[in-house]
Amino acid sequence: AKEKWTMTTTWPENLALIEIDRHWVELANKLVGDELEINFRAGGTLMPGTEVFDATETGSIEAAGDWPGYWAGRSSAFSPLATTTSLFNGVDYLNWIQQWGGFELYQEVYGKYNMVYLPYGITNNESGFMGRTPIKNLADLDGKRVRLSGRDQGRVLEELGGSQVTIAGGEIYQAIERGVIDAGEFSTPGVDYQAGFAEVAKYWATPGWHQSASVFGVMINKDAWDELSKETQEKLKIAADANLAWSLSWSERGSTDGAVKFEEAGVEISQFSDSDLARIQDITNEVIVRGACEDKMHAKVYHSMISYMENYANWRDISAPFNMSRTIDNLPSLAKIEKCL
Amino acid sequence: MNAIAKAIDTLNDVFGRIIAPLIAIITIIVLYDIALRFFIDRPSDWAFDITKMLFGAHFMLMAAYGLRHHVHVEVDVIKRLLSLRKQAILDVIGYLIFFTPFMWMLLSLGWSFFMRSFSRGETTYGMMSIPVYPVKGVIFIAAVLILLQGIAIFIRAVQQLREERT
Amino acid sequence: MNLSPEMLTLVMFAGLIVGLFMGHPLAFVLGGVAVIGALVGPGLNVMGTLINNIYGNAMDNYVLVAIPLFVLMARFLNDSGVTEKMFDAMRLLLANLRGGLALTVVIVSVLLAATTGIVGASIAVMGMIALVPMLKYGYNKELSAGVIMASGCLGILIPPSIMLILMASYSPVSVGALFAGALVPGLILGVMYALYVLIICYIKPAYGPKVPPEERAQTSTGELLIMLFKYVLPPMALILGVLGALFTGLATATEASAIGVFIAFLLFLIFGDRKLKTCYNTLIDASKTTTMVMLVLVGATAFTGVFSRGGGMSVISDLVLAMPGGTTGALILMLFLVFILGMFLDWTGIVLLSFPIMLPIVEAMEVDMLWFVVMVAVVLQTSFLTPPFGYALFYLKGVAPPGVEIVDLYKAVIPFVALIILACALLTIFLGW
Numbered sequence: 001a002k003e004k005w006t007m008t009t010t011w012p013e014n015l016a017l018i019e020i021d022r023h024w025v026e027l028a029n030k031l032v033g034d035e036l037e038i039n040f041r042a043g044g045t046l047m048p049g050t051e052v053f054d055a056t057e058t059g060s061i062e063a064a065g066d067w068p069g070y071w072a073g074r075s076s077a078f079s080p081l082a083t084t085t086s087l088f089n090g091v092d093y094l095n096w097i098q099q100w101g102g103f104e105l106y107q108e109v110y111g112k113y114n115m116v117y118l119p120y121g122i123t124n125n126e127s128g129f130m131g132r133t134p135i136k137n138l139a140d141l142d143g144k145r146v147r148l149s150g151r152d153q154g155r156v157l158e159e160l161g162g163s164q165v166t167i168a169g170g171e172i173y174q175a176i177e178r179g180v181i182d183a184g185e186f187s188t189p190g191v192d193y194q195a196g197f198a199e200v201a202k203y204w205a206t207p208g209w210h211q212s213a214s215v216f217g218v219m220i221n222k223d224a225w226d227e228l229s230k231e232t233q234e235k236l237k238i239a240a241d242a243n244l245a246w247s248l249s250w251s252e253r254g255s256t257d258g259a260v261k262f263e264e265a266g267v268e269i270s271q272f273s274d275s276d277l278a279r280i281q282d283i284t285n286e287v288i289v290r291g292a293c294e295d296k297m298h299a300k301v302y303h304s305m306i307s308y309m310e311n312y313a314n315w316r317d318i319s320a321p322f323n324m325s326r327t328i329d330n331l332p333s334l335a336k337i338e339k340c341l
Numbered sequence: 342m343n344a345i346a347k348a349i350d351t352l353n354d355v356f357g358r359i360i361a362p363l364i365a366i367i368t369i370i371v372l373y374d375i376a377l378r379f380f381i382d383r384p385s386d387w388a389f390d391i392t393k394m395l396f397g398a399h400f401m402l403m404a405a406y407g408l409r410h411h412v413h414v415e416v417d418v419i420k421r422l423l424s425l426r427k428q429a430i431l432d433v434i435g436y437l438i439f440f441t442p443f444m445w446m447l448l449s450l451g452w453s454f455f456m457r458s459f460s461r462g463e464t465t466y467g468m469m470s471i472p473v474y475p476v477k478g479v480i481f482i483a484a485v486l487i488l489l490q491g492i493a494i495f496i497r498a499v500q501q502l503r504e505e506r507t
Numbered sequence: 508m509n510l511s512p513e514m515l516t517l518v519m520f521a522g523l524i525v526g527l528f529m530g531h532p533l534a535f536v537l538g539g540v541a542v543i544g545a546l547v548g549p550g551l552n553v554m555g556t557l558i559n560n561i562y563g564n565a566m567d568n569y570v571l572v573a574i575p576l577f578v579l580m581a582r583f584l585n586d587s588g589v590t591e592k593m594f595d596a597m598r599l600l601l602a603n604l605r606g607g608l609a610l611t612v613v614i615v616s617v618l619l620a621a622t623t624g625i626v627g628a629s630i631a632v633m634g635m636i637a638l639v640p641m642l643k644y645g646y647n648k649e650l651s652a653g654v655i656m657a658s659g660c661l662g663i664l665i666p667p668s669i670m671l672i673l674m675a676s677y678s679p680v681s682v683g684a685l686f687a688g689a690l691v692p693g694l695i696l697g698v699m700y701a702l703y704v705l706i707i708c709y710i711k712p713a714y715g716p717k718v719p720p721e722e723r724a725q726t727s728t729g730e731l732l733i734m735l736f737k738y739v740l741p742p743m744a745l746i747l748g749v750l751g752a753l754f755t756g757l758a759t760a761t762e763a764s765a766i767g768v769f770i771a772f773l774l775f776l777i778f779g780d781r782k783l784k785t786c787y788n789t790l791i792d793a794s795k796t797t798t799m800v801m802l803v804l805v806g807a808t809a810f811t812g813v814f815s816r817g818g819g820m821s822v823i824s825d826l827v828l829a830m831p832g833g834t835t836g837a838l839i840l841m842l843f844l845v846f847i848l849g850m851f852l853d854w855t856g857i858v859l860l861s862f863p864i865m866l867p868i869v870e871a872m873e874v875d876m877l878w879f880v881v882m883v884a885v886v887l888q889t890s891f892l893t894p895p896f897g898y899a900l901f902y903l904k905g906v907a908p909p910g911v912e913i914v915d916l917y918k919a920v921i922p923f924v925a926l927i928i929l930a931c932a933l934l935t936i937f938l939g940w
């Protein structure tokens with residue numbers, strides 16, 4: 001091969017999410033032929049997962065799979081590129097990325113760090129809260145300690161009367177087991193089951209409103225990208241597009257199998273009521289506007305996302321119940337976000 | 342030359358004595374966080390990140406002080422059997438071959454690592470935005486202090502060699 | 508230059524050994540070899556990852572906060588004078604038992620192992636509190652050091668353990684199953700160390716001398732009871748306090764170590780000299796030990812990063828795949844490789860490098876995965892103990908009194924490494940695949 005890339009990811013070998021990266025690498029290596037060979041290494045083997053952004057930016061490695069939310073400390077705009085609290089579902093992300101201008105925004109945000117970004121993975125709704133204390137409605141959540149990541153997520157939780165606990169990833173399992181936290185969230189049911197949560201959790205509260213859908217992708221060092229021919233670049237994009245569709249159904253399959261296993265393990269599942277979810281939506285809408293207005297780029301991304309939601313509603317709502325996304329008209333105020341641009 | 346070595350010793354002594362108490366502050370912060378969670382069910386928004394940062398800063402900034410006081414692990418099985426002159430030769434070689442490249446790497450890459458964070462005002466992404474670049478900058482500062490102490494050791498080894506000759 | 512992975516592996520390991528025996532500080536040997544390895548191997552652009560590894564693995568790592576905290580706890584305990592008197596009291600209590608103090612060390616270490624999952628922490632703690640009293644009472648230097656290091660390593664086998672959590676995350680085995688699976692060999696090893704102590708001291712009475720009857724006679728039973736009450740109870744209360752915080756869900760494993768510091772500080776206020784100057788010197792001493800332990804980790808993480816990037820992993824995998832002898836041969840070879848790697852790399856590197864290669868092989872051979880992972884965990888104990896690169900050796904050397912040389916420690920671990928290998932054999936025979 002003409003070019004040899006070293007690629008790693010934020011995910012360690014046995015976190016199921018690494019399959020998304022691996023599937024893309026396989027597709028890409030098959031498609032590109034002789035011009036490029038991607039040597040993929042599991043997360044943690046070359047450097048800790050938290051450092052792959054810096055290593056790709058400097059060109060120490062050519063590419064790395066990621067979840068954009070990990071980089072929100074550099075620019076909060078990375079946060080909505082990764083997930084939303086109670087807004088997008090998986091199909092919304094797919095629509096927005098491919099037809100409503102999302103892809104370009106990824107390039108704009110990552111481009112500031114000398115990187116090209118190919119979104120190549122979407123997972124739909126995360127599990128929700130799991131723990132040893134029953135949390136069946138918002139009243140139960142009051143005064144509870146919940147392991148939850150993200151700033152918007154934490155703010156919504158605080159408004160609901162719970163408090164956000166930060167715990168090292170490796171300590172979540174034991175923190176649930178010993179009751180250091182009342183509940184915690186990690187990922188989708190398939191991933192959570194593999195992390196052993198069914199062994200320690202008794203209760204599981206769905207839906208995972210804190211992370212209604214997630215996007216994964218590959219960061220590519222711009223200099224390495226520019227070394228490729230137009231044709232090879234095109235093939236990597238094709239592989240990414242194919243991977244997007246694959247990942248959606250792959251993760252839904254995994255969530256289904258995971259949910260069945262949690263049920264078989266005797267974990268008691270409860271769902272937040274419609275009125276609880278409506279209240280969460282009201283709070284979320286305020287929190288999103290507040291967060292977006294703290295940073296111009298952040299506001300720009302949300303402006304695009306909410307504009308899509310409003311536009312898509314024209315067709316989505318009249319095609320119900322055969323529509324692909326949630327029919328929702330209670331959105332964060334587009335006008336307020338516009339003022340922050 | 343000796344005056345330079347002595348000045349470096351003093352600098353690292355003073356600095357180490359200022360940094361050491363951080364270990365107590367780390368303890369207090371962790372206890373404070375546990376207490377908040379236990380008594381009022383409201384853990385602190387900053388304790389986790391600040392604890393981690395102080396920990397990283399503490400042991401890195403103590404490294405030069407540690408070198409000054411010979412606390413870093415070394416295997417002196419063979420070295421102890423040698424004459425002072427030969428020991429000094431080993432020191433000179435060791436500091437040139439291993440120490441220098443490592444410090445060069447820490448200084449040059451540590452600086453750009455810090456600048457990448459500083460120029461973007463990188464923060465933590467929790468309920469509170471805590472700047473991350475100070476602790477990233479610690480690598481560079483620690484490297485400067487360690488390098489200085491290495492120079493002091495190097496000066497003394499060279500002096501040892503000279504004295505033996507005369 | 509662009510050395511082949513085989514050559515790079517050779518050059519890096521040779522560089523380590525040369526630098527180590529030159530007597531250069533280990534942290535800088537590891538770091539220096541990493542930089543040189545990057546230059547002659549995968550190339551200059553790999554160098555950036557050295558900083559990423561140092562920052563991400565060593566500095567930005569909440570779980571490691573347990574190290575300074577446990578070290579500080581041990582220092583305050585020492586300053587309180589309680590531990591030294593505890594060993595005095597235990598010695599009188601076990602006056603007629605040869606090796607009584609060494610036995611005490613094993614028991615305290617097993618309890619301590621249940622409070623922390625970081626080896627550096629438990630070795631430093633036991634080295635600080637137990638080595639001086641043992642030497643004072645004429646215990647054999649090598650037996651004393653060996654028992655401290657070997658029992659100190661049980662911290663990673665007896666839950667909680669950061670190593671087991673990492674191993675679980677890199678294998679299909681769940682954390683719970685691995686915790687339960689490793690507890691058994693952990694306790695078995697504890698019992699084996701205790702038996703070894705009793706037997707060797709029975710054969711060679713000078714290794715762990717009894718208390719002379721005249722000396723024992725100076726303390727009445729009543730006085731001894733008071734001593735036990737006063738000096739054995741407080742350290743036990745400390746351990747139970749930390750364990751309690753952990754098991755009642757008051758704190759996570761890392762946080763529990765801060766509760767340990769708090770209780771040790773109270774003991775210092777009750778039994779110690781209560782001087783601000785003592786306190787300040789304690790902070791300095793604890794900081795020195797912390798930077799000693801952590802800087803080795805800084806070097807090691809830089810080294811492992813370059814070794815892995817340079818393809819050292821594929822060198823190992825080729826070795827395994829080339830092995831004749833079927834399932835048994837492959838299993839023995841894989842465990843042997845873990846043992847050999849343990850002489851050079853730290854456990855994080857070994858797990859990250861070897862699991863992705865070995866576990867698929869194990870799965871294909873239809874060997875019980877839990878059994879294999881537990882066996883690797885047991886064998887990894889030796890990685891801390893085997894010369895030339897045993898971090899337990901270095902950590903103990905760092906806190907040992909003058910007169911205890913690294914060569915003494917190299918000798919000291921031999922019987923204990925043999926015991927671990929014996930335990931592996933037993934585990935294979937009785938719980939094998």
Ligand code: NA
Pocket residue numbers: 619620621622623624625661662663664665666667668
């Ligand atoms: Na443990």
Ligand code: NA
Pocket residue numbers: 849850851889890891892893894895896897898
């Ligand atoms: Na070793």
